[in-house]
Amino acid sequence: MWVHLMDVDVRLATAQDRTALERFYAREGKNFQDLSSRASSTPFGAPLETMFIIAASQDMVLAALKLDIGEDPKVGRIGFVKYFEIEDELESTDLGSKVLSRATEIAEKKGLRALDVLVPESRGDVIALFQQSGFEENCKEVYLRRHFKGSVFQ
Numbered sequence: 001m002w003v004h005l006m007d008v009d010v011r012l013a014t015a016q017d018r019t020a021l022e023r024f025y026a027r028e029g030k031n032f033q034d035l036s037s038r039a040s041s042t043p044f045g046a047p048l049e050t051m052f053i054i055a056a057s058q059d060m061v062l063a064a065l066k067l068d069i070g071e072d073p074k075v076g077r078i079g080f081v082k083y084f085e086i087e088d089e090l091e092s093t094d095l096g097s098k099v100l101s102r103a104t105e106i107a108e109k110k111g112l113r114a115l116d117v118l119v120p121e122s123r124g125d126v127i128a129l130f131q132q133s134g135f136e137e138n139c140k141e142v143y144l145r146r147h148f149k150g151s152v153f154q
Helices: 015-027 030-035 095-109 125-134
Strands: 010-011 049-057 058-073 076-086 113-117
Touching: 010 095, 015 030, 015 049, 015 058, 015 076, 049 095, 058 095, 076 095, 095 113, 095 125
Parallel strands: 076 113
Antiparallel strands: 010 049, 049 058, 058 076
């Protein structure tokens, strides 16, 4: 895929972008319908507002993230970034920074107190991108799981 990054528009997605978002997330191995309907899986519960920020060229989405806005009782209104994906061929460009910058602008305009994101520790490249965009490590968490037999036939 060859895209001139000068022709990329970073903006809030509209209803007209739905098909392009579906195609984009499908290329990334995700189901847009599932992503857009998941609401209660944020640290603050159900969001008050949800939006997608996209980088698009013509009718093609090249990067996207979901921004949920909610109320944290201790902090106030915060945003939570989820499902941030960039076309593989464009990961080494500044496209990710541009999308995060747009998310920050929106957060500031909406008067949010903070933007949060959870990133797996194994994704150093993604962590570095967020840190370059002004995000700071708040805490480390350990995700634990105990497996059980799935069925009597295993």
